[in-house]
Amino acid sequence: MSSPTTDRATTAYFPLLAAERLDIALCRASTAVARAADAQTGALGLGVGQHLVLKMLAEVGPCSQRVLSDELRIDRTVMVGICDGLEQAGHVRRERDATDRRAYAVTITESGRKLLAQAEDAVPEFLDGTFHALTPAERGQLSGILGKLLQARP
Incomplete structure (x- = not known):
């Protein structure tokens, strides 16, 4: 059983750690x-x-799984499962890539476009709820800073 003093010290520690270690925060x-x-x-x-x-x-058109993986920074083995699930649900289809017969191009279907539209409709409310502690200016700053960090790393 912990004491009230221990509980207070424990609940106050993470903000100190986060201020000291940006990576952890x-x-x-x-x-x-x-x-x-x-x-x-x-x-x-x-x-x-x-x-x-x-x-x-939807935004760039048909892509290979490799391009999707590289651009979205999702492990290639995970991407296979993502595309398998989307294909089984009828939201994408895989077709032979006309420029490279060894590869497949993944294409969004009409069902996928409808599901995407539903998901995108929920994004503003999600962002407002998730980032409620930040002002619009702070959100813009955070977006800029994170974009800069992501540009610096492959």
Whole structure:
């Protein structure tokens, strides 16, 4: 059984650690946002990775799984499972790539576009709820800073 003093020290430690270690703060914030995103997309029966794949396919057109994996920074073995699930549900289809007969191009279907539209409709409310502690200016700053970090790392 812990004492009240121990409980107070424990609940006050993480903010100190996060202030001292930016890497830890970013990892924990990322985990919290990922959990919230999973809960949000899960309501539609769509995982975050699946949402990202549908979004990219809708915006850039058919892509190989390798390109999807590289661009979305999703492990290639995980990408296979994401595309398998989307294909089984009828949200994407795989077709031989006309430029490379060894590869397949993943294409979004009409069903995938409808599901993506539903998921995208929920994004503003999700962002407002997840980032409620930040002002719009702070959200813009955070977006810029994270974009800069992501540009610096492959």
